[in-house]
Amino acid sequence: MKLVLSQEQQELRAAVRAFLGAASPLPKVRDGYDPQVYTRLSGELGLPGLIIGEEYGGAGGGFADLAVALEETGAALLPGPFLATTFATIALTRVPDKELLAGIAEGRITATLGQPPADGDVTAETGGESAAVTGTLAQVLSGMEADVLVVPARTPDGLVMVAVELAGEGVTRTPLAALDITRGQARVELAGARGRVLGPRPDGGIGDRLCVALAAEQLGVMRACLDAIVAYAKVRVTFGRYIGSYQGVKHKLADMHCKLEQAESIVRFAAWAADESPDELPSAAALAQAYVGRACFEVARDHLLLHGGIGYTWEHDAHLFYKRAKTDEVLLGPPRIHRNRLAELLEL
């Protein structure tokens, strides 16, 4: 089990951090998705192709590398479809038709993954490789920004994965008024939309990897929150003293640090399991969401509260992290599903 970063991963982290600091600084995230930043993220850093095989133009890296990148995009609250494209990539690497991967690795195509609440909510009439796809997805991450939707659909021959061009005919996209103003969601209605059959829906392994990828982003959100409030506690003065010198503040920050240490350990473990230990992945992934999802929100909440009144204002960035943390906590379903999964895996 590997829980510490390699030299290359540390260099990747430094490169992504430096890039985002210049290309997508916090004051800019309120403007939302900037396709130019995405293009550069791909062209200069190759992030969308990180876990795509070299034969499709990717870097052939693993989840341990991906986690490093997602931690930084999370810390920067990067707007746009990077996480959504990562989710879709996780599914695409597990279906026979891998054509889309090359476009994603090039940075030409962004994508998102539809997660219908129940099998059969989306159906497809297939003829060879093409399909007419019908169904409604109430919430699709980055649904307005992504080019392609990857979604499981029911056919007479069973469940398949299909890819649908979101700008194509038969697709109605409605932006949702999202709590998280830095990254949107959309309602997507498919009425006989043209799609391509990618192959049978894989039996498993996708959901666990989504949990791991999301936990890496959450780790970044947590770290950014703790860094911000620690920095503020060193400069803000009340009653003639820096607020960070009061135990009422210091002890809360220490507890937040403890959560961060444990969250990082779990994310490294879960990423390692995704790469190296398939048997341990299901419980590692459920643990990652059950612990890191909650811890991220708690740290974001306390970081906002410790800022005092300024943290409650629209102009301050604290609420952006608070809202991203909550959105992430429930992104893959109500948190109890991860705890239930753990109970099942522990055979309780």
Next chain:
Amino acid sequence: MNLADYRRAARAWLVANTPSDHRPEGDPIALAKDFMARLYDAGYSGITWPRQWGGQGLTQAEERAFAAEAGDFTLPLYVFSIGLGMTGPTLVDRGTDEQRERFVRPLLRGEEIWCQLFSEPGAGSDVASLQTRAARDGDGWIVNGQKVWTSVAHHADWGLLLARTDVDVPKHKGLTMFVVDMHHPGVTVRPLRDMSGRANFNEIFFDDVHIPDEHRVGEVNDGWGVAVTTLLHERLSISAGVGMGSQRDNPASLEALREVLDTSDPLVRDQLVELHIRSRALALFNQRLAQETNAGVFPGARGSAAKLLLAELTVFQADLATQLAGPASVVDDHPLGQALAVAPGMALGGGTNEIMRNIVGDRVLNLPPEPRVDKTVPFKDLKVGTQA
């Protein structure tokens, strides 16, 4: 030998040599010493300690591999836990070669038992305000004073003693570290019963106890620097569980609880899941710290975060387990009632949770210190202890 082979060999040795009976016949100290000698001869004592002083000179990877296997057994190492976890590493780090030569090997072979003499009735969290005096006496020192909360002192041959050598300077600058002979006639050890009813720790009185200068550790008046080394090792060893019972013996562990509880109840299931989440989170953090140490990054004050988390987990776990087990847990010496009675010790020994949070805040997050009234005042002018 690769790690897998090392691990297999360790397991084979443990199977063959670990007492299977929890309460074997005979003097437990003699049995523990005998076990420790065999552990040393087999090469499993002081796995990461320098070869020169009797250790094995191996890495954290072997240490962790052995600990992982040992977790399935009950090793009678409790009386050696202070020596192995705290005083021994301090001597390796800060002792003279003569001290290392004299003390480290007998410690690793289980021939000599150690205790640590820092806390006093008037100096617990604020240990640097201690009042036990060591006065110059020719080539050596004469010690007078009192220590408290001293684990295994009633079995100890040697103690690592922090004493005041100068009252005219601020409190941190007038302390010196010594090795004291616990068999000296001026040393009186009185067992203290803790809230669990057991007497694992003691109060110690020093009446004109002579210590030769060769037994001074570090420079005169640099005892605080040495103590910080010991305390770092203490927190790391507590969080890593050196010499402590394994989870196997913990009646409040998930494995033990699932055997006795009705897990078809969704509330029980979810509480056990919470226990699993917290236990795994801390176990992985400890493993990460160990891997960093192995890669040359000493965790330092971050060990205090691990110790704080272990204390919180221990209290949470015993509390939860007694809730789940219900009224039977609080009568007839029920193991979970006992676990509840022992649990606060983890949140107090080795530094309270509040002190751990101060350390994490000050030394990991580099937050501004609290205003201090005790840093510049000569010790003799400082208010210490409990004052009406």
